[in-house]
Amino acid sequence: MEESRDSRVKRFLTSNGMVILGFIFILCLIALLAVGLVQNKAQSENFKYGIVFDAGSSHTTMYIYKWSAEKVNDTGLVYEIEACKVKGRGIASYRNLQEIPVYMSQCMGRAKDVIPRFKHQETPVYLGATAGMRLLRFDNKELVEKILSSVSSLFKSYPFNFQGARIISDAEEGSYGWITINYLLGRLKEKHSPKSLFWRKNESQSTYGALDLGGASTQITFVPVNETHTSSEMLKHFRLYGRNYTVFTHSYLCFGKDQALLWKMARNATQLQSDLLLEPCFHPGYTTTMATRKLYGSYCSRKFNNLDQGDTIRIQGTGNFLECQRSILELFNASFCNTYDCVFDSVHVPPIWGKFGAFSAYYYTMSFLNLTSEDVSSEEMVTRKMEEFCSTPWAVVNTTFADVNKKYLSEYCFSGTYVLTLLQKLGFTEYWNQIEFLNKINGYAEAGWSLGYMLNLTNMIPAELPPPKPFSRPTYITLMVFFSLLLAVVFILGSVIFQKSSHFWK
Numbered sequence: 001m002e003e004s005r006d007s008r009v010k011r012f013l014t015s016n017g018m019v020i021l022g023f024i025f026i027l028c029l030i031a032l033l034a035v036g037l038v039q040n041k042a043q044s045e046n047f048k049y050g051i052v053f054d055a056g057s058s059h060t061t062m063y064i065y066k067w068s069a070e071k072v073n074d075t076g077l078v079y080e081i082e083a084c085k086v087k088g089r090g091i092a093s094y095r096n097l098q099e100i101p102v103y104m105s106q107c108m109g110r111a112k113d114v115i116p117r118f119k120h121q122e123t124p125v126y127l128g129a130t131a132g133m134r135l136l137r138f139d140n141k142e143l144v145e146k147i148l149s150s151v152s153s154l155f156k157s158y159p160f161n162f163q164g165a166r167i168i169s170d171a172e173e174g175s176y177g178w179i180t181i182n183y184l185l186g187r188l189k190e191k192h193s194p195k196s197l198f199w200r201k202n203e204s205q206s207t208y209g210a211l212d213l214g215g216a217s218t219q220i221t222f223v224p225v226n227e228t229h230t231s232s233e234m235l236k237h238f239r240l241y242g243r244n245y246t247v248f249t250h251s252y253l254c255f256g257k258d259q260a261l262l263w264k265m266a267r268n269a270t271q272l273q274s275d276l277l278l279e280p281c282f283h284p285g286y287t288t289t290m291a292t293r294k295l296y297g298s299y300c301s302r303k304f305n306n307l308d309q310g311d312t313i314r315i316q317g318t319g320n321f322l323e324c325q326r327s328i329l330e331l332f333n334a335s336f337c338n339t340y341d342c343v344f345d346s347v348h349v350p351p352i353w354g355k356f357g358a359f360s361a362y363y364y365t366m367s368f369l370n371l372t373s374e375d376v377s378s379e380e381m382v383t384r385k386m387e388e389f390c391s392t393p394w395a396v397v398n399t400t401f402a403d404v405n406k407k408y409l410s411e412y413c414f415s416g417t418y419v420l421t422l423l424q425k426l427g428f429t430e431y432w433n434q435i436e437f438l439n440k441i442n443g444y445a446e447a448g449w450s451l452g453y454m455l456n457l458t459n460m461i462p463a464e465l466p467p468p469k470p471f472s473r474p475t476y477i478t479l480m481v482f483f484s485l486l487l488a489v490v491f492i493l494g495s496v497i498f499q500k501s502s503h504f505w506k
């Protein structure tokens, strides 16, 4: 009798205990789901796309960017899903306008394939032209308009949302390049890149300066410190993610790698007694010819035009680094500078400080020469490498790098020496180890102005910080861990009680 009452009590307790535990289990499950859902609400993937044509002086590249519509302005990052090189040279060299569709259509076709059809109409397309078109504008404004309107009519015939084709300003080119690299490196706002999670707070607040070396112009953009000598036109003001930035930016026209070489050769050719130009920036044994129309045809080189010279000149490499550097230095004539601490091109650059990201031809050149590693920490190391590389006979270089594009290969001696000299002139002599050569940043997108341009035109970088998530990350993690542990405890307790009670019933 006593025993059966005991067993009834035990059975009552067991069954009620199980009900209570089951109830707690379900509550924890609901809490876990709720925390997860609230935190990650509206993060189901709805992608957006944007297309930017970077119409540079040497060539045009079409970039397609993709981002999650819900994560915009937040922790989500825009990434590049396609970089299509448009065939042919830069748009400023188009003379037969009928050819424009032939060149551009291939990349536009690619965009139609890559972007889902139902997104075509909402996808913006932008074309920004840089120094090649700025140079052409000096000579032939009408042709510039014709090229831009031909490109525009072609783009309008596609199902995308065409937003215009224009020449971007010097300041835009520099500033958007600066925005691009700082956005991709997670320097504008914490949490942008997985890497930034591990950065200390004060570290994440300092931005990188941007160095872009194109074919016709080069830009330097950075946040100067305690700067009082810079003219206000060269300072641009931004408010991004709730922070104010004042950046110095300048674009040096004709100091791009291709125009600098042309300018330098035209300058040296003025002293020619024959049609043979000995060129120290080309390897010994390298020979080529150049039409004088091309040599003196550019805005940057035409003041050296020598009408007595024939249609072509012969060029022969001598591979002499010191001579090469000396002839490059003549381009940086600072004699007409009358401003404080003027560098070249009559421009005062504020003192260099902090980290810099160098991209475009800075990267192409230094990566070919194996000079991008952190171990290359001084300009002496670069100088030594260039002395050795420039003096290597062309036959050797040509066979060693048989699969490298011949035009680029033949110019790496000049390009490397030019990069070294340009960086010295910009004030990096003491700060070589502050430069990082960048191409695709953290695997997301290539460094360059085009991403920053699109981020700005699509209002993707707000002036103020977006509202925070319902829970801070530590709170979110704590809640998830707490409810998971509670679930586990309830589950274990439930199993023990269940096992005991079944044992008891037996």
Ligand SMILES: O=P(O)(O)OP(=O)(O)OP(=O)(O)OC[C@H]1O[C@@H](n2cnc3c(O)ncnc32)[C@H](O)[C@@H]1O
Residues within 6 Å of the ligand: 055, 056, 057, 058, 059, 090, 130, 131, 132, 213, 214, 215, 216, 217, 218, 256, 257, 258, 360, 361, 364, 365, 408
């Ligand atoms: O900014 P602008 O001055 O308008 O010129 P761009 O936009 O056409 O200039 P790029 O950065 O595309 O290229 C800079 C230079 O690097 C050269 N270049 C481009 N791609 C290269 C590569 O993969 N390897 C070596 N050199 C390259 C190119 O011919 C130019 O001389």
Ligand SMILES: [Ca+2]
Residues within 6 Å of the ligand: 056, 057, 130, 213, 214, 215, 360
């Ligand atoms: Ca460029």
